[in-house]
Amino acid sequence: MEFHLPGRARELGQRLANQHLRLGITGVSGAGKTAFLTSFIHQLTNTQQSPLPFFQVMQQQRYLGGQCVPNLMTQRARFPFESNLQQLQLGQWPSSTTALSQITLQLRYKPQSPLKQKLLDWQTLTLEITDYPGEWLLDLPMLSLDYATWCDNVWSMLDTEIVSALAESFRRQLQLADTAGGPLVLQQLTDLYQQLLQTLKQQQLSLILQPGRLLRPAELAGAPLLQLFPLLPTQLKQGSILARQLQQNFDDYKHKVVAPFYRDYFAGLDRQVIMADCLGALNRGHHAMQQLQQALMLIMQHFSYGPDSWWRRIWQPRIDKVLFVASKADLLTPDQHRNLLLLLQQMLQQPLYQQRYQRCETEALAVAAVVSSELGQVKTPAGNKPCLRGRMATTGELQLLYPGEVPLSMPSPQLFQHHQFAFPEFLPLVGSGSSFPEQLRMDQALQFLLGDHLQ
Ligand SMILES: Nc1nc2c(ncn2[C@@H]2O[C@H](COP(=O)(O)OP(=O)(O)OP(=O)(O)O)[C@@H](O)[C@H]2O)c(=O)[nH]1
Ligand SMILES: [Mg+2]
Numbered sequence: 001m002e003f004h005l006p007g008r009a010r011e012l013g014q015r016l017a018n019q020h021l022r023l024g025i026t027g028v029s030g031a032g033k034t035a036f037l038t039s040f041i042h043q044l045t046n047t048q049q050s051p052l053p054f055f056q057v058m059q060q061q062r063y064l065g066g067q068c069v070p071n072l073m074t075q076r077a078r079f080p081f082e083s084n085l086q087q088l089q090l091g092q093w094p095s096s097t098t099a100l101s102q103i104t105l106q107l108r109y110k111p112q113s114p115l116k117q118k119l120l121d122w123q124t125l126t127l128e129i130t131d132y133p134g135e136w137l138l139d140l141p142m143l144s145l146d147y148a149t150w151c152d153n154v155w156s157m158l159d160t161e162i163v164s165a166l167a168e169s170f171r172r173q174l175q176l177a178d179t180a181g182g183p184l185v186l187q188q189l190t191d192l193y194q195q196l197l198q199t200l201k202q203q204q205l206s207l208i209l210q211p212g213r214l215l216r217p218a219e220l221a222g223a224p225l226l227q228l229f230p231l232l233p234t235q236l237k238q239g240s241i242l243a244r245q246l247q248q249n250f251d252d253y254k255h256k257v258v259a260p261f262y263r264d265y266f267a268g269l270d271r272q273v274i275m276a277d278c279l280g281a282l283n284r285g286h287h288a289m290q291q292l293q294q295a296l297m298l299i300m301q302h303f304s305y306g307p308d309s310w311w312r313r314i315w316q317p318r319i320d321k322v323l324f325v326a327s328k329a330d331l332l333t334p335d336q337h338r339n340l341l342l343l344l345q346q347m348l349q350q351p352l353y354q355q356r357y358q359r360c361e362t363e364a365l366a367v368a369a370v371v372s373s374e375l376g377q378v379k380t381p382a383g384n385k386p387c388l389r390g391r392m393a394t395t396g397e398l399q400l401l402y403p404g405e406v407p408l409s410m411p412s413p414q415l416f417q418h419h420q421f422a423f424p425e426f427l428p429l430v431g432s433g434s435s436f437p438e439q440l441r442m443d444q445a446l447q448f449l450l451g452d453h454l455q
Helices: 007-016 033-045 081-089 114-119 134-144 147-158 164-176 183-202 241-266 278-284 286-305 310-318 334-347 349-357 413-418 442-453
Strands: 018-026 063-069 101-109 123-131 271-276 321-326 361-366 374-380 383-392 398-401
Touching: 018 033, 018 442, 033 063, 033 081, 033 101, 033 123, 033 271, 033 442, 123 442, 134 241, 134 286, 147 164, 147 241, 164 183, 183 241, 271 286, 271 442, 278 286, 278 334, 286 334, 321 334, 321 442, 334 349, 334 361, 361 442
Parallel strands: 018 123, 018 271, 271 321, 321 361
Antiparallel strands: 063 101, 101 123, 374 383, 383 398
């Protein structure tokens, strides 16, 4: 029997049916956050694309469409979705992110249950997502340190075998520095430290890149609190004016920059995506793999067990799902996707266990937000072999290649001594058509992150 609710009751029901979800996308610089977010929005707002079989709301034909709506926080920059998409369509990757931006989506869908269908024409899910430079993420540990401990930590990393030569010139200038301080001395040494951070970033030594704002200052460019670098532990004992100025800047940086960023961005997150570029790290060698693993551990550690974290108490109970993504899976032949996933899972063993322990649902996927290669075959004496065709990022030329195999678990340092991984860097395929850009497993990501809210 059909029944109809009076207009106002139906309107009220419609309002109650609106849900709100805050999604965080986390990862160090280059992990693929911006590309993922652009593709994610594209899948949800472009209704003419090819089907997404694992995204049930679409598969069940209950999805009515999604659109970008004005942000609640109108003072925040809007995530440049349209221009990012345009860049991809022109065969370019969006640029590395320099400042925080946000985007709000409204998704409309028909409810699944027949009873709800009688009460409501549709339901709405509002989705709020933030993008930010990956460098800012690794300032997180600074929150629980004082200046002296931070200097000790940074120098213990700068004194390691691989980086000490790179840090030598900065160390010498520090030793010669006028400890009476003053703006000029502070700025000159900050400039040198910034150059060192840039060099370390090129070497993908992401853990040492503190303070992150020296690399991506955004609105803080030229701010006195960004005159910040680690004195040598021996210089700290002297209690000089320079040391006191740096201590003050460190405290200001922590309280006025890092804490508000984490409070505003991470507080109230409902779900989180943690991205890792395992292939890039394999290319760069054992040290880069270790750095990636430590960065992932650090992210997870601070998100779950951060020391004296007032902000942790606010948001931690709310995160109920974490998706771990091994990005750029399109740079592999399909037979290697499983290995990539297993490698990521092995790197995450501990944090995954901790998340489960805390009753937070987790999933790991090998994903390509934007597919940049075509699959082909080459004839070899041993039979046909899969290979990839793509436009090389360095030359722009099309190339056919076999990218190689992914180890199933964290490779030993010895393996890197006699094997150089060489996964390619391709530009996005220039394409047209409604489903462009193509993706891999974004539907599984959408289902895990949103599926239960679209019922
Ligand atoms: N093949 C392939 N490459 C990708 C994909 N996503 C990202 N990349 C590559 O990785 C680079 C970095 O991606 P971004 O999305 O800018 O990374 P990010 O995490 O936002 O980095 P920051 O903005 O610096 O924090 C891109 O310029 C591409 O070269 C993908 O799905 N497939
Ligand atoms: Mg980015």
